[in-house]
Amino acid sequence: MASRNISNDVHETPFSVFLWGGKEKFDGRKQILKALSSNPVFSKTAVTIPSLARKDAWKRAVAQARELIVLKHREKWTGSQFRDAVRMLDYFLPVQPQFRIFLSNLERQMSDEQKAIWVPKAERFEILGSYAQTELGHGSNVRGLETTATFDRETDEFVINSPTVSSTKYWIGATGIWATHSIVVARLIIDGKEYGNHLFLTQLRDLNTQKLMPGVEIYELGPKVFQGMVGVDNGAMQFHNVRIPRSQMLARNAQVLRDGTYVPPKNTKHSYGSMVTVRAIMAEITGYDLLKAVAVAYHYTNFRTQFWTKGQKEENTVFHYASVKYRLLPLLAKGTALVLVGQNIKRAYDDYTEVVIKTGNTSQLEDLHLQTVGAKVYSTDITANGVETCRIACGGHGYSALSGFGRMYAHTVNAVTYEGDNYVIAQQVPRAILKHYKAKTEHTVPSLSYLEFLRIPDSGSKLTVSCESDWFMPKNQKWVFERRLATLVKAHIEASEAGKDTSFTVHELTMAHCDFVYWRGFWEVIRKAVSTDFVSQLEALAHVFSLSLLQYAHKDVYAPYALTESQRKSLSSAYDRAIDTLSGYSKSIIDAYGFTEFEMDSALARADMDPYEALFAGAKDSEMNNMRDVWPDIVDARGIWGRLDKEEKAKL
């Protein structure tokens, strides 16, 4: 148990501050954790959520949402801190969209006059908001949305309608019961002419009674898989001639004048912007979800022992088996790559936003769009698979909901689908690669260096690896990543030119491209951190990250460039060495992340009990103990067979 080092306090070290993205973010997390973990409303041990009826879990979420409003007022949290607090509660809350998609859209898409009216109401929670885009029939393809908003010149209103079952707004967060207002995406129609999708702030419920407004039909849409997001009342919503004043079309860009004249937007990239924001945030934070699962698995597998080695008295610590270490340590490295490189992507986006505000220059948006799409696909795929790998590596006890892994998987795997399905949006990455290739502009994007191989097929030096240590040299690692990408991109170009449907293969290509992007990015981070005390830990992580990717990456390299048998072997033993080194640092890294008991929320990682004690205590707490009302039915069940025998005999 020497390796357990779990508490409810956040310990500050330079390495911790670094891993959490700097002092400001580190302190922010600390403050929020303090406010939440000391407040009984947010207790994670008082109730076993997965045992509750969904209704009761949601009522709890409402109580927490109310308390968060109080905390935001008292602690003077910013919108971003409020979002962080919601995230830490794990189950999503009905108040989640308020400072995320609701206010961000009001702020970006409303005219100044509109903002003056609505933003304060939303910030003070006087209206409760949601964002209604997805329909039963269309998600990724927004052009297919069917909800209409028809301008009625007589009354100066828009009339919103759901013409078909498939136009039902579906999956709309916080809309099943909670929201009073929703930003509804609908096709604008004026005098029978269509102007495409626009946003309409629509009141859903009466502010005094919570009753639905006339013409608004809403149902809560039922449970999600894996008990995901039990704190959110997702809504299914139809509109039947719902009227809103003309002033509630969000009018920063396009407008409809009193006489019905349509004023088109000047900048067509605006709609793009909000997706880029959300994905930049995802790039920054998704990796922590993976790291949290790794931390739980790390604590547990360092506690559990199993099987004896001959001649040894004590059983072996499970973590030290290759079958565990080779699953968990690459994930520790990948999670770290995701957060460190993701932070830089988010920073680049923040810098861009500042430039736009100051100069109006949006030239970088396209590149950021590409980066954030890649990061979204890459980080969510790795995280979801990784969380489940951690659970399975914990064996049977990972299947107990008390381990917390079920909740973690439910809440990370949905990101593979939302904010753009990974297979659908992955198509944008090769599209951008090809655009640069055709325009011969790849030199403007460092992560496209490999396109050179396509122009001059035999360009670049040969791979000169002859021993294990050669594999630790960046130029050799780079050679493999570039060769592999050249191969994949070439195949993609040929398939595209032949008119083939590449929607399946683009996913693999996007992941491979991001391998290279994150590999470059990770080593760049380290170059800037050479003078720190924790550079050895970072290097150990980066080596495992690089070499774990190379185990697979090299297999895409064709003959005659393919690795020789001895190169494959030295790659494999270099990886063994890297794992071994990282294993030595693993405790200090897990400690530096320092996830608290509150954050991990797992019987496998408690401060005051070992995992077996905590699992046994969990059983003692089960609400299904002493279900005496069922006992007579069970006793009676044992008599069924005999009674039926008698009845049968009686009939004969």
Next chain:
Amino acid sequence: MASRNISNDVHETPFSVFLWGGKEKFDGRKQILKALSSNPVFSKTAVTIPSLARKDAWKRAVAQARELIVLKHREKWTGSQFRDAVRMLDYFLPVQPQFRIFLSNLERQMSDEQKAIWVPKAERFEILGSYAQTELGHGSNVRGLETTATFDRETDEFVINSPTVSSTKYWIGATGIWATHSIVVARLIIDGKEYGNHLFLTQLRDLNTQKLMPGVEIYELGPKVFQGMVGVDNGAMQFHNVRIPRSQMLARNAQVLRDGTYVPPKNTKHSYGSMVTVRAIMAEITGYDLLKAVAVAYHYTNFRTQFWTKGQKEENTVFHYASVKYRLLPLLAKGTALVLVGQNIKRAYDDYTEVVIKTGNTSQLEDLHLQTVGAKVYSTDITANGVETCRIACGGHGYSALSGFGRMYAHTVNAVTYEGDNYVIAQQVPRAILKHYKAKTEHTVPSLSYLEFLRIPDSGSKLTVSCESDWFMPKNQKWVFERRLATLVKAHIEASEAGKDTSFTVHELTMAHCDFVYWRGFWEVIRKAVSTDFVSQLEALAHVFSLSLLQYAHKDVYAPYALTESQRKSLSSAYDRAIDTLSGYSKSIIDAYGFTEFEMDSALARADMDPYEALFAGAKDSEMNNMRDVWPDIVDARGIWGRLDKEEKAKL
């Protein structure tokens, strides 16, 4: 909607009968489905299980368990039919262990005198059984179990004890509330001397009151991840000097005489047998779980349309995108391989059992053990990943619990861990391979043909593929599988000889070995089916199965044997052709499996509604509609900010 062909009836065609394992099994499924789907106690639409409190879900399971006892009596079901019926209800039931692990152990491990007493009681459900092996501290390593059974010569009893927290029996199915008797695995101690683990039939609860017996401490152990197995009350159990008569040690093999003399078992392989049985059953049935998920995804993606191709008026059917087809069709092929080859493994095991009964010859047990371990790892890994792939391929609506995918994943992924964790038991496959290699007995096992490459490194012809159609020839497919395995086994031998921990890499090796076993097995099945009407469908499935594996398998083949660029390309286009052909047959294959509405239990696959109608109907049915009791809290939440502002001002 032309492609939807869902009903609640089972349609018989020669192809259907073949896919379901022959007339007897086909009819069995039909009869059970008829009995269950017409009985309101088993209705899958009356209640939305994932919305319920776990308590209520379990009470429902008790009601179903009681009704199943009635049905077994009335329909004169065999134990195996009873097991099939439990499986079809999807949530597991407390009565599940009765005809599975409880009775099978009574029958195998009890003496004839014991059986005469206990088997009829169990068959008539007069006692309700469970099997208590796993402890908090030990699962796979049975030698580490800590529960003790000490012989008390004075009273002619065993005294059962749980000496530590880690010795708590944990995960014990049907034991939290339901079972009256459990087969407890405990270390036998006589006069201070230990004789290893033995089985003890232990009464847990009073038959008239369901109250715990003296010294027996049991808790229900809390929820499982993903709402898995809500119908089972798994137990955490400790024994405090629990006394049972000597006659309740299961005494078919080892015995303890009245005077305390220990009579050791004659055959030491007996304990091995029950694992082989369970795994043989898993080999046979696991694939159907995958196929059910594929069927749901197939129905849905053939209904949904999304995005327009330029110049087309209708949106494209989602199934026809490569991103969907290349995920679902290989799974249709893999699921079919799992069931067809799995049936043969089960048949071989049944034949073996007959031989043992007739002749006592157990020489085939070791080979069957190897086959069933491989099949267990292979079928459960492919099925769990495949079910989740199906869900994700359905996009956002796959995340609704109404899709049924959440339930399917929860109940397939646990098999990756139970009956032997896949990483732990995977070690047995390379161990057996090496044993044959060292003993030069590989010729006795057809699936070890590749070991020849290791003896004569340049043996076997070179790969002579020069065009797409060459890839459809078995000899070329075989070449790749064998070369790959030779590479992996060679690496494994070298690592083992160097004393490395191979517990991680054995998983990959076992999967690769099974690729070859199932590839061989699938084509063997087809050779026997050449004269059927559906051989084209089978061949289309087998080609996609083979070529989908080869897409990855060839990457493990080293230079100088590695595929050339043009061979890789022709392999890829051969795969495209195979997918295309299978796509044409897919409807007829899905129809031949003919999963009923009851079996699929998904809003995405209803007989009388399309998926959008069913999802909307599901929302209308949500128990969270009209939660008027929460409305005042929500209305009040909008006033919180203003009140706090006022309070603050008042303080100033």
